[in-house]
Amino acid sequence: DAGVTQSPTHLIKTRGQQVTLRCSPKSGHDTVSWYQQALGQGPQFIFQYYEEEERQRGNFPDRFSGHQFPNYSSELNVNALLLGDSALYLCASSGGTEGVTSGYTFGSGTRLTVV
Amino acid sequence: AQSVTQPDIHITVSEGASLELRCNYSYGATPYLFWYVQSPGQGLQLLLKYFSGDTLVQGIKGFEAEFKRSQSSFNLRKPSVHWSDAAEYFCAVGRIIQGAQKLVFGQGTRLTINP
Numbered sequence: 001d002a003g004v005t006q007s008p009t010h011l012i013k014t015r016g017q018q019v020t021l022r023c024s025p026k027s028g029h030d031t032v033s034w035y036q037q038a039l040g041q042g043p044q045f046i047f048q049y050y051e052e053e054e055r056q057r058g059n060f061p062d063r064f065s066g067h068q069f070p071n072y073s074s075e076l077n078v079n080a081l082l083l084g085d086s087a088l089y090l091c092a093s094s095g096g097t098e099g100v101t102s103g104y105t106f107g108s109g110t111r112l113t114v115v
Numbered sequence: 116a117q118s119v120t121q122p123d124i125h126i127t128v129s130e131g132a133s134l135e136l137r138c139n140y141s142y143g144a145t146p147y148l149f150w151y152v153q154s155p156g157q158g159l160q161l162l163l164k165y166f167s168g169d170t171l172v173q174g175i176k177g178f179e180a181e182f183k184r185s186q187s188s189f190n191l192r193k194p195s196v197h198w199s200d201a202a203e204y205f206c207a208v209g210r211i212i213q214g215a216q217k218l219v220f221g222q223g224t225r226l227t228i229n230p
Contacts, residue, residue, distance in 0.1 A: 004158070033217065042119075042205050042220030043159070056215030090158055094216070103149055104218065106158040 004093050004107035012113045013081050019112060021076040025093030026105045032074040033104065034066060035090040043090055049074050078112075086114045117142040119208050121221035129229045130198050136191040136224050138206030147209030148189045149218065150180055154202045165189065166209075176200070201228045 005024040013019050025032050031050045035043035045058040049068035068074045072093075078085055088111050092104035118141045128134055140146055147166040151159040163174025170182040180191045189206060203225050207218040 031216075035218075040223075042207075042223050043218070045217040045219070048215045048217060050215070056212055056217060058217070092159075092218075103161040103164050106151075106160070108156075108158040111156075 004091055004105050006089075006091050006107035006110050008110060009108070010111045010113075012115060015081055015083060015114055017081050018077065018079045019081060021078075021089050021091075021110045021112070023074045023076070023091030023093075023107060025072050025074070025091075029093035029095050029105065030072050031094045032068060032072065033092045033094075034074070034076045035092065036060070037088040037090055037109070039087070046076070081114045083114050086112060088112075117146075117208055117210060117219055119206050119219055119221035121204075121206055121224050123224045124222065125225045125227065127227040127229060128196055131195050134191075134193045134196045134200070134226070136204050136206075136226070138189045138191065138221060139187050140189065140206075140208050141187065142208055142210075145184075148180075148182060149207040149209060150174065150178070150189075150191050151205045151207060151220075152176075152202050153205065153223075159205065162191070162204075196226075196228055198228045198230065201226055 007022045033048040034046040037043040046060050047057040048055045052068045063079045065077045088109040090109045091107045094104045120139045149164045150162040153159050162178050163172050165172045165182045173179050203223045205223045206221045
């Protein structure tokens with residue numbers, strides 16, 4: 001049973017460019033959350049998608065946007081990249097409202113480096 | 116706003132010694148509490164969780180944690196550490212906001228094991 005799959009694993013972009021990160025949730029999960037983990041920090045909540053809609057958003061600018069597809073997979077898009085966007089981006093999936101009580105399943109992340 | 120504090124950024128213990136990682140949270144209601152472990156370059160793996168019932172919870176890999184409401188703490192313990200326990204450990208509080216769930220993480224504690 002595949003867990004959460006994220007692609008690509010590593011990415012190098014130039015400041016000002018745009019990037020798209022992808023996530024396939026664990027089988028049976030319909031909710032996807034994205035987190036940003038800067039070096040030496042804990043993950044920070046970006047947003048959550050359920051039924052193809054953004055359900056909640058953290059303290060991130062509009063340069064960060066996302067999408068969820070009918071098969072529950074999700075994309076995270078970041079426009080006008082800044083050096084400070086360099087981080088590990090983690091995708092977490094859960095079933096409906098179970099995430100907070102059962103814990104999430106995290107992917108291994110995408111390491112984004114902005115130069 | 117809720118917050119999670121892990122007072123120890125880095126802890127070093129000898130293999131076979133006991134371990135306690137501290138976590139304090141700030142949250143008005145009964146929290147959902149989690150401990151995650153992250154190996155270098157990897158995503159997060161759930162060690163254990165608490166949201167009701169017995170305040171001493173058992174997790175995977177021989178870890179346990181105790182919820183103390185009076186101290187707003189959820190410390191992680193292990194009686195005898197193994198070299199493979201070297202990793203970053205994150206405490207997190209789960210919240211449900213407007214139907215969406217999110218995790219608020221502490222800064223993390225890096226655990227080094229001396230042979």
